[in-house]
Amino acid sequence: MFIYSVLYPSVMVLSPPVLPDSDDLKVWYRLDDISSNLASDRRRPKYLSDLRSLISDLTEKEDPLHSAISLRLLRMAEEQNLEDLKDIALKVAGKCSLSDSLPTMKAADILISHGEAYVAKSLLDRLKSVSNRAIREYEYGRILMAEGKKEEALGRFRASYSLTDLFLPNYDAMEEAEPGRGWRIMKNIALIHLSLPVEPLSESLALTSAEDLYGIYWEWANGNKRGARAAIEQSSEYASGSREFMVAEARMLAEAGEYNSAIEIYEKLTENPEESVGLSVELGNVYMSASFPVKALELFKKLEMSDPYDRRILEGCLKASADTDRRMDLKRYSEIYLDTEYADLDAYALCIELMSRTSLNQEANALVKRLSKRCPDTARKHLLVSRSDMDLNRYQSALTSASRAVKMDPDDPEIRTHRASIYLKMGKARRAMADVNAVLEKNKNYIPALSIKKDIHQSEGNMQEAYATCKLILSLDPRNAGAMKDAAGLLDRMGMYDESFAMYREALGIKEDASLFSKVMIQLQSSGRYREMVALVQEHDDIYGDYAEIWALKGNAEFALERYNDAAVSFAKAVSLLPGDPSLWHSRGLAEEFSGRLEEAETAFDRAVLIDLDNQEYWISKSSAQEKLGNNSGAISSLNRVISQSPDNTYALVQKARILVKVGETEDAMYFLDTALRVSPSDTGIRRLKRDIYKHEGNAEKTIEECRIIVKLDGRDAGAYLDMADAYIAMGDNDQAMATVNAALGKGLENVPLLSKKADILKMSESFSEEIRVRKSVLLKDPGNINAKLALAEAFMRVGDNSSADEIYGELQKNDPGNVEITVRKAVVTSDAGDGSQAISLFREALHKDPDNTQILLGLADALRESGSNSEAESMLDKALWKDPRLVKAYTMKASIRSDMGDKEGAKSVLEEAMEFASSDPEIWGALGSLQESDQDYSHAMVSFDTAIKLGDDSSGTYLNRGRMQEAMGAPDQALNSYGLALAKEPNSMEALTRLGALQALSGRESVALRYLETAARKDPKYVPAIIERARIYARHKDAAALRRAQEQFIKSEPTREQSVEFAEILRDSGVEGDLPGTVQQTQEEMPEETPADDPSYSRRPLGPSETAYYAKKLIRSSYISGKPMADPEPIEKAGIPPGQADMVLAYLADIRDYGEIDPSSEEFNRLEHLSKNVILKEKLVDIENEPMVTMQAAFMSSGVTEVEEIKTLIAYIHKVMTSDFKAEVFSDRVKNVLDSVVSGSGDISVYGLIKEYGVGVYTARTVKMLATSSQISEMGHI
Secondary structure, three states, X not given: OOOOOOOOOOOOOOOOEOOOOHXXXXXXXXXXXXXXXXXXXXXXXHHHHHHHHHHHHHHHOOOOOOHHHHHHHHHHHHHOOOXXXXXXXXXXXXXXXXXXXXXXXXXXXXXXXXXXXXXXXXXXXXXXXXXOHHHHHHHHHHHHHHOOOHHHHHHHHHHHHHHOOOOHHHXXXXXXXXXXXXXHHHHHHHHHHOOOOOOOOOHHHOOHHHHHHHHHHHHHHOOOHHHHHHHHHHOHHHHOOOHHHHHHHHHHHHHXXXXXXXXXXXXXXXXXXXXXXHHHXXXXXXXXXXXXXXXXXHHHHHHHHHOOOOHHHHHHHHHHHHHOOOHHHHHHHHHHHOOOOOOEHHHHHHHHHHHHHOOOHHHHHHHHXXXXXXXXXXXXXXXXXHHHHHXXXXXXXXXXXXXXXXXXXXXXXXXXXXXXXXXXXXXXXXXHXXXXXXXHHHOOOOHHHXXXXXXXXXXXXXXXXXXXXXXXHHHHOOOOHHHHHHHHHHHHHOOOHHHHHHHHHHHHHHOOOHHHHHHHHHXXXXXXXXXXXXXXXXXXHHHHOOOHHHHHHHHHHHHHOOOHHHHHHHHHHHHHHOOOOHHHHHHHXXXXXXXXXXXXXXXXXXXXXXXXXXXXXXXHHHHHHHHHOOOHHHHHHHHHHHHHHOOOOHHHHHHHHHHHHHOOOHHHHHHHHHHHHHHOOOOHHHHHHHHHHHHHHOOHHHHHHHHXXXXXXXXXXXXXXXXXXXXXXXXXXXXXXXXXXXHHHHOOOOXXXXXXXXXXXXXXXXXXXXXXXXXXXXXXXXXXXXXXXXXXXXXXXXXXXXXXXXXXXXXXXXXXXXXXXXXXXXXXXXXXXXXXXXXXXXXXXXXXXXXXXHHHHHHHHHHHHHOOXXXXXXXXXXXXXXXXXXXXXXXXXXXXXXXXXXXXXXXXXXXXXXXXXXXXXHHHHHHHHHHHHHOOOHHHHHHHHHHHHHOOOOOHHHHXXXXXXHHHOOOHHHHHHHHHHHHHHOOOOHHHHHHHHHHHHHOOOHHHHHHHHHHHHHHOOOOHHHHHHHHHHHHHOOOHHHXXXXXXHHHHOOOOHHHHHHHHXXXXXXXXXXXXOHHHHHHXXXXXXXXXXXXXXXXXXXXXXXXXXXXXXXXXHHHHHHOOOOOOXXXXXXXXXXOOOHHHHHHHHHOXXXXXXXXXOOHHHHHHHHHHHHHHHHOOOOOOOOOOOOOHHHHHHHOOOOOHHHHHHHHHHHHHHHHOOOOOOOOOHHHHHHHHHHHHOOOOOOHHHHHHHHOOOHHHHHHHHHHHHHHHHHHHHHO
């Protein structure tokens, strides 16, 4: 039968009310008792008396009656035809409040029927609010009819009809007022519409058009859908725009799922919604069925303004608020709705269902509790409570309530089917099937029970039976798109993908249903069928192009297919349709980020967090984009937001730590990693990051400690064993390194990296034969590993087995004749072995094969330089530069040769030439640092080496160079860090081992120092600097025996004169007597006295300009991260500023001079405008007009500038722009365009607002504001 989506109340049918207190509940139960006993002839007299007595008692009380109780009393009195019904109506109406319209209108209805129209009118007139205006208009019409005013009465009846054409008593009244106009036929149409039995008609009552329309509805209701539609569309009435025929067409289109066509007709019929409330409500419901909830909400809100108490309108507001996920609106409308006189069980059921759907679980639960206490005990109440418990996954409670409902009404198929669904959720398939069978035994075609039966089969893995049940449902209801979707899903699970997709398409062809389309898309998504998802949207975008969810699902599919650009476009479309959904902005941000459009990604994430400030995932995503944009401080701020909300969020803690490591704040990073480990102590990922930090710092002991924990948590982590071995090597303990590798191999982790590491350790220990054996085993595991073959060839050359090495090189060259890299590699190994002439020959051979290879030219130049042929070496470098004028390595080698030849100025000019195009190349900075070091310009050298490292030079040598400069400048802790990093990069570095030993000794950690120095002695017993540092330690401890052993090693090591002087001083100061070599004694006698560092007269030299700038930069960074002023001791200490030098650094930072004249035509202007925009937007300097002095920290961390002088210039520039009185002029097209937009619009014209809206700099923004303001003032004056 034809049933539209919302059944309007044709008569006042009562659902059990939700009453305010237990006394009212008792009255309701007493009325239940009276009502049930009145049906008995024997008990009827007694209970009629009880009814009279109850009415008398209730009307004599001072308290007003509840609307539902008043209405029930009147209906029962009318049903029993009590002789004093008129008096009862007046008494009951007198106990109603002025807002209780339903019982008041019922009392008026009774009074009109008893000839008291005037009294009835006085009751209606006093009402302050009316919940059903159609009934009120109808009652006023009856009063007018009683007064003989038929035309006025007919106007009221027509007004009632415009409010709803489904209020049946109104048709009888219109037929009485206007007989022969077809109102009896129209009433039957309404009865068909409501799936109610029609009334018999006499032919004399039928009018042609009404009769035709009646026949159309009859055909539709009896299944002839196509014929009914054809009859409407072919009728002359429809062609001429008959309202009733258009309404019929719209309703039939809506039921058929052709929502867009239905909406088009409804919108024509409701151009003024307030005059066609009934049809407007229908339109709102069709909007929701068509998944246009925003349009529905706008319409219902408009209707609510004119009729705030209409139940249908409030229900529309509720449903549309839920469908748009506007929770505040939903809560507000629920409060209004449940405060009305029709706040019955159905009203509560609707609010609870909508709140549960929108995750307002706490509010829904509160309503259920209120309902369970205040609603009369009915089966449907227990059903509702059960459903609420089920939504909260409280299945046992849900089952208890459902069983009570079944007990109260065992024949209700809905209740028993619901209980079956609970059993199924609880895994009790047999009991679920018993309930389903009980329902189907009485109604074998009850589709909800068949649907549960299908789910039971599916839960038991019986896909064939589940599919058969779907087919049965479809045989009963061929247009059941939900069953078709389920059948398609089952076909998908059975591997019948083509059939599945075809059925999905068929389901979508049944009706235009965005909800179904979304479900199909989600089903395809869960099966990983992303291409089909994209194809479906492309096929149906003309129908579903206005649905945000559809575009979001398409974006998900494209993202999964790694089509990130397409995904970004789809999500952009989604947010344009639903801009208030933060999840859509977040998805767009992810797609933009993966597409490489980081600024667009950050903007999208900003929108997401602006809508939902508490969503941690959005803040984490924003931090990722900020980090990739180089805005590390912004990334940290975003992560801080997450950590402040959830201090145990390990992901945010670890990400913050990782960024802090990147900006050099490893101590702070460790704090956050340790915090994360307190939450997740077994998280190997966090442990690995800690290990990596210790590795980077060169802290071998801590690296080993973390690796031990990792292998304890994950015994098959080969990387942890490798890192542990490297750490032992860095400490000089090759034996323990070997033991670590062997332990890993003993656990079956015989992979190539571990075996290769074992071979490397054997090489360090000079166990070359064993090294060769292990390298051969590497090749057994990975025969095609070219690097392993080359390593084996080099091992053969170390033991003098050149024939075996040549055999390998020959094999490699045979397999890859054009690969000159093999010859080059052989040449390098030969050169390292000290055979310079053979190395030169090999390089020449390689160059002959590939004369344009600049790398071979560089190798040959290096070999020539080592052999002393500097002129020819420089010639090779010139050839390389002729082939590649931007070859940085050639410049640095050339500068080194000139420096070695004493031509420092020539070396400097070579590097300056390279700097013109390669200022961001770390190698240039490293070479410059070496040149500055040779000139004893340690401060500039340290800056150069530090710059090289920041630009990516991760070599051991550069860390060594920086460490030496840090020592020279009195920063031993920083030097320790640099030497540790150098050793981690090159475990055999004698200099790194020696300097680590020396500095550890100075710090009082002499046992650690000796470990480094003794490792150096094992590696090279004649390395003099290590011998000298060991002697210092022995001398401090007056260890004569150890000191004499050191002296013996020293004498054998052929020291320089300077080293002999230094060693003599150590022996002299030790007080240990002994015979020293004559040369040493002689030098000792010639040594001058030096002033010790701790002498009061000793003072450290002032910092140079570059040193001051260097420490200033570190101070800004440490101040920003700590959140403390730059003058605070903590950031000063973290910046490593030497004692007594902080005031100089602070004074340098404070010295910000006036900017001077601003020239908008200069390149500097364009650069400063760009930088000012960065700072003001990223730091969100909304009040820049009142606080024009940007902080040093903000400018440094957000502008993108890295040099302090540039930062000071930027600060001065912004301050100058914001404080000076300059003449505002249109100096560029950009200013003109922005000004035109501002003057013609009504947006924010603050400086910050203009920068944010138009992406301009501070000068442009202030100029536009001044011009716009003057333009507005001018316009006002003109007016």
